[in-house]
Amino acid sequence: MTAPELAEALQFALDAAEAVRGTTSPNPPVGATILDADGRIAGVGSTAPLGGPHAEVRALAAAGERARGGTAVVTLEPCNHTGRTGPCAHALIDAGIATVHYAIADPNPVAGGGADTLRAAGITVHEGLGADAVAHGPLRAWLHRQRTGRPHVTWKYAAGLDGRSAAADGTSQWISGSDARSRVHDERSRLDAIVVGTGTVLADDPWLTARLPDGDLAPHQPLRVVVGFSDIPTDARVLDDSAPTLVLRTHDIDEVLAALTDHPDVLIEGGPRLAGAFLAAGRVDRVQAYIAPIVLGAGSAAVQDAGVATIAEALRFRRERIETVGADVLMTLVPERD
Known part of the structure; x- marks a missing residue:
C-alpha cells in the first residue's frame, strides 16, 4: 500500500469521524476506511449512535467482498469486546482483511486488545497512522475522559x-x-x-x-x-x-x-x-x-x-x-x- 493511498484513506476516516462527533456518546466517534487489494477505496464508515454498529462494521458493509485481502484504516484500535455490538476485531478477521492501520490504541481496558487479536489471526497491524490528527481532532474529548474520568x-x-x-x-x-x-x-x-x-x-x-x-x-x-x-x-x-x-x-x-x-x-x-x-x-x-x-x-x-x-x-x-x-x-x- 502506497503512502498517498494510506493518506487518502486516513483523511476519509478522519472526515467520517468528525461528521458524527457529538452523536455517538458515550462511545467514541470513530472513522474507518476499507481499501481493496489494489489500494482503492472500497468503503467508509463511522460510529453509529449508541447501540448501532461501529465504524469498522459499517465500512466493511459498504465494501462488501472488495474488503477481502484489503486494508483497513481506522482512527482507533478496533475493539475486542462484545457489548451492544460484536467485537470489530473479529469483524475485520471474518471479512478477510489483510492489513490494519490504526491511529491510537484504545485506552479502555475492557475494549482494548484488538490489535493482538488481529495479529494472532495473521493480520499485519500497524499503530500510529495519523495519531496526532486524531488525538487533537474527533477523539480529543473522548480520550480526555478516558484519561481523567471527566x-x-x-x-x-x-x-x-x-x-x-x-x-x-x-x-x-x-x-x-x-x-x-x-x-x-x-x-x-x-x-x-x-x-x-x-x-x-x-x-x-x-x-x-x-x-x-x-x-x-x-x-x-x-x-x-x-x-x-x-x-x-x-x-x-x-x-x-x-x-x-x-x-x-x-x-x-x-x-x-x-x-x-x-x-x-x-x-x-x-x-x-x-x-x-x-x-x-x-x-x-x-x-x-x-x-x-x-x-x-x-x-x-x-x-x-x-x-x-x-x-x-x-x-x-x-x-x-x-x-x-x-x-x-x-x-x-x-x-x-x-
Missing part, C-alpha cells in the same frame, strides 16, 4: 481588543462577525453539551441551539445545561423543545461535570462569572477566544473571579492554533499544565 471542557468567548465581552449597557450582540458566528453554530452541532449560568439566561435569553446557515436547526443538538440557583422564566427559550435541557441547581463545578459523565465534549458559553468558576476550579481544558477588531471601552470583562490575586497566580496558556475567521482572530489555547 468531560473535556472548552471555554468559548468573544471579546473586543480591550478584553470586554459586553458594552457598558450590557449589550453584546454582536461582538464577533457573521463568519465567527457561523463557525460557532457548526461547532455546536458536534458538541455533547453547552453550559451557561442562570445569569446569562436571565440577561440574554439565549436559545443555545445549533443552526444551519439558512437558520434551520441542525440535525444534532447538544444538551443545553443551565447552572445556578436563580429561577429562570418558564418561557425561557432554553426550555423549549428544540433541544434537551438540564437545569442544575448548584455552583459546584465538579457536580456539574459529574452530571455530564456521558457527555464528554462540553462547551462553556456562559458569562464571566461561570467562566471564572471553571477557571478557578482548574476545569478548563481548552480556550477558544474570538477577538474582534473593536474597542468597547467599558462594560464587563470576559471573565471574573478566576481565583487570581497576584501575577504569580496567573493562569497561563500556550498557543495551539491562531487563525482568522472573517474579520476576527480565533486563538485556540490549552493550559500550560497540559
Whole structure:
C-alpha cells in the first residue's frame, strides 16, 4: 500500500469521524476506511449512535467482498469486546482483511486488545497512522475522559481588543462577525453539551441551539445545561423543545461535570462569572477566544473571579492554533499544565 493511498484513506476516516462527533456518546466517534487489494477505496464508515454498529462494521458493509485481502484504516484500535455490538476485531478477521492501520490504541481496558487479536489471526497491524490528527481532532474529548474520568471542557468567548465581552449597557450582540458566528453554530452541532449560568439566561435569553446557515436547526443538538440557583422564566427559550435541557441547581463545578459523565465534549458559553468558576476550579481544558477588531471601552470583562490575586497566580496558556475567521482572530489555547 502506497503512502498517498494510506493518506487518502486516513483523511476519509478522519472526515467520517468528525461528521458524527457529538452523536455517538458515550462511545467514541470513530472513522474507518476499507481499501481493496489494489489500494482503492472500497468503503467508509463511522460510529453509529449508541447501540448501532461501529465504524469498522459499517465500512466493511459498504465494501462488501472488495474488503477481502484489503486494508483497513481506522482512527482507533478496533475493539475486542462484545457489548451492544460484536467485537470489530473479529469483524475485520471474518471479512478477510489483510492489513490494519490504526491511529491510537484504545485506552479502555475492557475494549482494548484488538490489535493482538488481529495479529494472532495473521493480520499485519500497524499503530500510529495519523495519531496526532486524531488525538487533537474527533477523539480529543473522548480520550480526555478516558484519561481523567471527566468531560473535556472548552471555554468559548468573544471579546473586543480591550478584553470586554459586553458594552457598558450590557449589550453584546454582536461582538464577533457573521463568519465567527457561523463557525460557532457548526461547532455546536458536534458538541455533547453547552453550559451557561442562570445569569446569562436571565440577561440574554439565549436559545443555545445549533443552526444551519439558512437558520434551520441542525440535525444534532447538544444538551443545553443551565447552572445556578436563580429561577429562570418558564418561557425561557432554553426550555423549549428544540433541544434537551438540564437545569442544575448548584455552583459546584465538579457536580456539574459529574452530571455530564456521558457527555464528554462540553462547551462553556456562559458569562464571566461561570467562566471564572471553571477557571478557578482548574476545569478548563481548552480556550477558544474570538477577538474582534473593536474597542468597547467599558462594560464587563470576559471573565471574573478566576481565583487570581497576584501575577504569580496567573493562569497561563500556550498557543495551539491562531487563525482568522472573517474579520476576527480565533486563538485556540490549552493550559500550560497540559
